[in-house]
Amino acid sequence: MAKPAVTDKKGQKPAGRLYIKTYGCQMNEYDSEKLAAILEGSHRLVDTPEEADLILINTCSVREKPQHKLFSLLGELKPLKNKNRDLLIGVGGCVAQQEGENIVKRSPVVDFVFGTHNLSLVPSLVEARKNGSPPQVAIDYRDEWEELPLGFSGAERVSVFVSISRGCNKNCSYCIVPVTRGKEVSRDINEIVREVKLAAYRGAREVVLLGQTVNSYGLDLKPRMRFAELLNKVSEVDGIERIRFTSPHPQEVRDDFIDLVADNPKICRHIHMPLQSGSDRILKAMNRNYRRRRYLAIIDALKERVPDIAITTDIIVGFPGETRQDFEETLDIMRRVQFDNSYSFVFSPRPGTPAASMDDPDPYELKLERLKELQELQREITAGRLSAWLGKEVEVLIDGVSTSDKNKLQGRTSQNILVNLNQQTPELEPGCFIKARVTECSRYTLRADFVELIEAVQSKRPPAANLQF
Ligand code: SF4
Known part of the structure; x- marks a missing residue:
């Protein structure tokens, strides 16, 4: 069983000074919190890289030019490294997972690279480097749930992230996550509940359960478990009054999930359910295994059972081959659903994904125009949704x-x-x-x-x- 994170003893501040730079999603934020907890006995967090003797960069490869961002940051850190020979720099996260050894080959300032399944190895990578070993690379896919400390380091907080699974089995054609985070592995339910209890003990009132597709939680466990069962267990924890989760996948939504959202008062009245496109043709090309009808049916059921629910979503504009008609279908679904908000981006090809080699004749400017149009519509819808709260x-x-x-x-x-x-x-x-x-x-x-x-x-x-x- 994983142990709770070690806490500082009064008056014994750890000697090391750790700075973590986090790019990307909530999962990366969670991993950075775990890194801080893993190193809590030896390092305290500092606010700037200049103060640190250990810098960890937690990278993201979902959006454009992640490598470029990483190497330009490493270039900025070079003078610090020249000034302080004891400074160690480690690169983790999705770019580390993909690039591995290339990172140390390309940047001599990097002391070690750790993949998305190797957080717990960071202390030994640091030690090895301090003891004169060459730059280290650890990017094997390992099941390290049991090796990670429970909870987070630092001050109490009202809302905490708790990861319930890693990886993804969906293989959407534009997405690099199945490569960078591997196959979906669900975390043991008892570990999740312990982490939630610890969060409550440390003053949290809200937990945000994290997974690439949270609602496929437990399908890989023996015996199988349903996401709704996990939600029920988490909602039994005293002190936790709100439960959020991100993100459910439309393909995995079952009636028991909708019932639970409707009936369990601890589950927040907010669902973030990625749509990506309102066109069936594009959904098929994206390898999203649902169609607009199914998506709308889920939304209708949720709204019927939970009239005050807020719905937010993710949308990709300008996927290869998207026509004006396809785009209109996305706008149409936005008008029908009345999303409270949406996170929308122009399609960005990720090397190594099927979508990156699809025929994509439309110029970027056209896609950008569409994105602006969609975001303008979203602004209008959001304004309407927010103004409905006036006086309430x-x-x-x-x-x-x-x-x-x-x-x-x-x-x-x-x-x-x-x-x-x-x-x-x-x-x-x-x-x-x-x-x-x-x-x-x-x-x-x-x-x-x-x-x-x-x-x-x-x-x-x-x-x-x-x-x-
Ligand atoms: S569901 Fe699709 S978009 Fe989401 S992480 Fe998995 S492969 Fe990527």
């Missing part, structure tokens, strides 16, 4: 100070909408649940008046005895 009372989980005014607090609704409070509220602190009345909406956020405290911070924190490690 919402439940907000306070998560910190407002970025626009350091004297006021902010939080999120169950629909994952950011709410800035109008008043200074010294009686509140992160981790409280409050009722607030919406007074204003801006492009992506709401402003609201504090109405009343629903639940204070400490009232449900579970006792340490409940952790049962």
